[in-house]
Amino acid sequence: MATAPDMTVPRGDHAPVFDFDIYADPRIGEDIQGDYAHVLADVPPVFWTPANGGHWIVTGFEEIVEVVTNPQDFSAREMQIPRVPDPPQFIPLSLDPPDNIPYRRILMPMFSPKAVRAMDDDLRRWANELLDEVTVGKNQCDFVDAVASRFSVTIFMRLMGMPVDRLREFREIADEHFNARTPEDFGRVVPRILGIVDELIALRRTQPGEDIISKLIAADFDETRKLTHEEVQRICFLLFLGGMDTVTNVSGFAFRNLAQDPELQRELAENPARIPQFVDESLRMFGVISTPRLVVREAERFGVTFRPGEMVLCVLALAGRDARRNPDPARFDLDRSDSAHLTFSSGPHLCLGHILARAELRVLTEEWLRRVPRFEIASDQSCRFRLGTVNALLSLPLIWEGGKGA
């Protein structure tokens, strides 16, 4: 594997340069986070890559916190690398403080610890329904397709009051969006998403329910007015994209790791009370998002100069693997104390769904291990993956007791 130092050459202003293509770097394989850590091990925590139009990459824990908590210098209003002419606008993600705050206030009660606690029984019921279908009388499945994606998409659609029979269609559209690169790609997929959202909004205006869309329609913005159609649409657009793929991807990586570690399977099956630690450690090891920011004000930081118009990509998956923050970071360790990660980012755009996401991962693991305490990866198949600002495992063939040679 060709690694760093000899390829690290200074840019004009002494910024370290390392050629790294976030969409297709040949050095990154299916162990995406591990390979990232390996390839960038000797590269400074802040560097410039000439790939994809040229942009900054930030990999250190403290450095990422600094970027995502300083919206005056690093704005969230554009998130495309390379930049596109008419970037999609998400609410509240594309809004810098204070503009994002009234929206966060409206959304927060729907995703708060209290709200998520109240969902626990539903999450468990949906997990049980799904896992019965996948495991009873069976001994293999593609975990990503049959379990992870269906679970997170189903939960999300129920919260949004979406019809469950349109699950596949929704998932394909989300995939298409994450694979979009060019303005034409976005131009094709974004209207499809907004069209579906529009249908749902229209439905809930006449038939309000307990779902998120109904709550958004009823909400008061800054106690002065209702949200406009466009605002509800843009919020739903973000929830649609942020709430499904992410949980699917993290659970895929978490279960691939679990499938390869019989000792860990035994420990968790015997002590289900440790599953929350499993979830936290999996989140630390298997971050899936790299979050972009646009430099809007010249900033001297970390010994380099960021110039307006440049894009900065924070590789959140590497924050949890920063040895300055978590000793021996490549080791999966349930007993870590004081571990930290930025898998949900930090700052004003900290993932709104982080508590829900943790609950989903915990319930899914609990219910899976109750049925399938021992399982492994079907060895004759490899796992497909996708690189980008959302890193994804596209397949994970699992097989369990009685499955071998069957």
Added chain:
Amino acid sequence: MTTVAIVVRQGADEREIDAVTGESLMHALKGARISGIEAVCSGSMVCGTCHAYVTPGPSGELPPIGEGEAEMLDEAVDRRPESRLTCQIDVTPVLAGIIVEIPASQM
């Protein structure tokens, strides 16, 4: 810059830590590696994970609760009258001797 002694209670455990004036109470607690203060948004007032029960010290004073802080606290599990977001409290000399109790639900 001076330091102010504050008392931290976690269940039956009680200890004293030094907070530096000018930093936030959240930073002081994080710096002392107090478990249960996650502060995952790093002080941007959007996560509520630096929630604690804060009782004034001998000065009898605490900075007032702002509007945004109050709304976040409405969503806290186990809210009490002494509930605060510790990221919203700047360490000043009036904080000497305050008692910070970590909510059981966060431990």
